[in-house]
Amino acid sequence: MTKLSVNINKIATLRNSRGGNIPNVVQVALDCQQYGADGITVHPRPDQRHIRFEDVFDLQSKVYTEFNIEGNPTPEFITLIKKIRPTQVTLVPDAPDALTSNTGWNTVTQVSFLTDVVNEFQSLGIRTSIFVNADEEMIRGASQIGADRVELYTGPYAQDYPKDREQAMVPFIAAARLAKDLGLGVNAGHDLNLDNLNYLFSCIPWLKEVSIGHSLISDALYMGLEKTIKAYKNCLNPPESTILT
Numbered sequence: 001m002t003k004l005s006v007n008i009n010k011i012a013t014l015r016n017s018r019g020g021n022i023p024n025v026v027q028v029a030l031d032c033q034q035y036g037a038d039g040i041t042v043h044p045r046p047d048q049r050h051i052r053f054e055d056v057f058d059l060q061s062k063v064y065t066e067f068n069i070e071g072n073p074t075p076e077f078i079t080l081i082k083k084i085r086p087t088q089v090t091l092v093p094d095a096p097d098a099l100t101s102n103t104g105w106n107t108v109t110q111v112s113f114l115t116d117v118v119n120e121f122q123s124l125g126i127r128t129s130i131f132v133n134a135d136e137e138m139i140r141g142a143s144q145i146g147a148d149r150v151e152l153y154t155g156p157y158a159q160d161y162p163k164d165r166e167q168a169m170v171p172f173i174a175a176a177r178l179a180k181d182l183g184l185g186v187n188a189g190h191d192l193n194l195d196n197l198n199y200l201f202s203c204i205p206w207l208k209e210v211s212i213g214h215s216l217i218s219d220a221l222y223m224g225l226e227k228t229i230k231a232y233k234n235c236l237n238p239p240e241s242t243i244l245t
């Protein structure tokens with residue numbers, strides 16, 4: 001089963017635009033879980049313009065599904081993770097001023113730094129995933145580092161999907177196959193939506209988890225959160241005919 005982790009950064013962004021506590025990110029996390037989300041993802045950035053560090057503490061006792069915290073392992077981020085001890089940490093190499101995530105790690109040049117961070121989190125029992133481009137060399141690097149999983153950065157897939165989805169998928173299948181062969185779990189995320197999600201899943205059914213925020217929260221404006229979460233989960237269901245009984 002491929003899990004759907006809902007990224008609630010956009011809820012915090014909306015709240016932050018006004019001050020106050022509307023919408024309430026903790027309540028939204030509870031609702032997402034009640035409506036069938038398999039996990040909650042947050043990505044606290046150094047300037048805390050989306051989700052804030054204090055939100056992460058507020059969420060700690062309310063996330064009873066999988067809690068995935070994404071971010072660049074700065075000293076502040078590492079301290080946060082050690083206090084929260086989420087189910088999973090996803091290391092993302094964002095520059096502090098990046099509008100949003102726009103590339104994965106170079107797992108070859110950063111091997112020593114990433115190995116230390118992964119070892120530190122794993123010693124606390126935290127599953128550790130590395131955000132990478134769909135590039136076989138980067139997958140091999142993640143394996144050498146000893147990560148539990150990789151998260152494939154799907155921005156390029158989402159961008160090229162409308163032009164030629166088969167072509168867009170080629171490097172992702174190769175990267176996901178190699179990761180699987182090397183014993184790495186495979187997650188995916190960034191710019192996934194109701195158009196491109198099912199094709200990704202059908203080509204890589206061994207995906208362990210997708211984390212989705214921007215499009216899912218935008219769709220919820222029209223469809224409501226409950227129907228939207230169900231619609232995204234439907235994209236992750238194998239067709240009836242392939243289910244073995």
Ligand SMILES: CC(=O)[C@@H](O)[C@H](O)COP(=O)(O)O
Pocket residue numbers: 007009010043045050070092099100101131189190213
């Ligand atoms: C790693 C990744 O792709 C997501 O975390 C995405 O960048 C969402 O983060 P923002 O909502 O802060 O843009």
Ligand SMILES: NCC(=O)COP(=O)(O)O
Pocket residue numbers: 007041070151188189190191192211212213214215216
């Ligand atoms: N890891 C990707 C994520 O959490 C959400 O990315 P997006 O759907 O907001 O682009």
